[in-house]
Amino acid sequence: MRSIRTHEPGGAYGKVAAVISGGSCVVEIIKSGGWLMLPIILCSIVAIAIIIERFWTLSAARISPRYTLGQVWTWIKNNELNAARLRELRLASPLGQILAAGLVNSKYGRAAMTVSIEQAASQVIHDMERYLNTLGIIAAITPLLGLLGTVLGMIDVFTEIMIQGTGNANALAGGISQALITTAAGLCVAIPTYMFHRLFMRRVDTLVLNLEQESIKLVDALHSDRRVEVKEIGNP
Structure with a gap:
């Protein structure tokens, strides 16, 4: 996670505020979430590929x-x-x-x-x-990856508080918001993935x-x- 230094206009608070106001692109959201956004994105790509493939494969007309x-x-x-x-x-x-x-x-x-x-x-x-176990694993681990990103981000936030104090509430709020991005991303991947996993198991x-x-x-x-x-x- 990036530092929340208050003297930098492009710091965490500025990035999060830009994301919230809609002035930032998806790339900026990913950058704000830190390196743990990469495995979450990879999991989402794998999950989408499995969902499309299983929808095609598990059609009743094709199986029976x-x-x-x-x-x-x-x-x-x-x-x-x-x-x-x-x-x-x-x-x-x-x-x-x-x-x-x-x-x-x-x-x-x-x-x-x-x-x-x-x-x-x-x-x-x-x-x-085939691949349904992988889909279930993705649904289980993506929230944990997001939570890990949040924990690491909060560690950075409290480290900055120890160094600079709590005088700048805006910077503190921005750092916390930045830390929560990975949790939100992990849940956004996990919830639909879990739903499709249960759907495919029922179809099987x-x-x-x-x-x-x-x-x-x-x-x-x-x-x-x-x-x-x-x-x-x-x-x-």
Whole structure:
């Protein structure tokens, strides 16, 4: 944190006053916050990149297309399920990857098919949860980085008070305001990051439930005494 020397027109008070009055740019705000603003900004960039990527990746249409199970059942009924179809299914979507794993081992019975589906599903779930831990870590550490910046800034403020005394209230207020910039920045990053982290975790839970339901439909259709109609298979 910078010193709050009262005799310098461009000191902390002047910078903070310029920020508050709207006369300063974002660069000046970052400079006023000190070097700890850099890791906070880096965390914000990483968080934005993860949020955009996860929004694209965790769409229901991409993970579990509505038509997939109905198409598989049509191939089975028409005796068109072969290696080429399985490869096409596996590459089409995460749901297709799970169903293809089960179909490969369906001839060995319900238990073998279920185990294959569970193994493929574990990999799919791992992929869906990718980067979410990083998002949670960013939400947790950015307020701490901001608080650390504030603590260091307050140390500077009280050091100046020891040297110069408390005669200049404006300089003292400016130094405290400068010290609080990092805390505000850390919270501005942490709050939306935490919200998106919880949103994505909930979305993953919903998608996993849907994948499980679709897989159970296929297992029941191939290894169950209950007659399953094509319309029932095709329902999401």
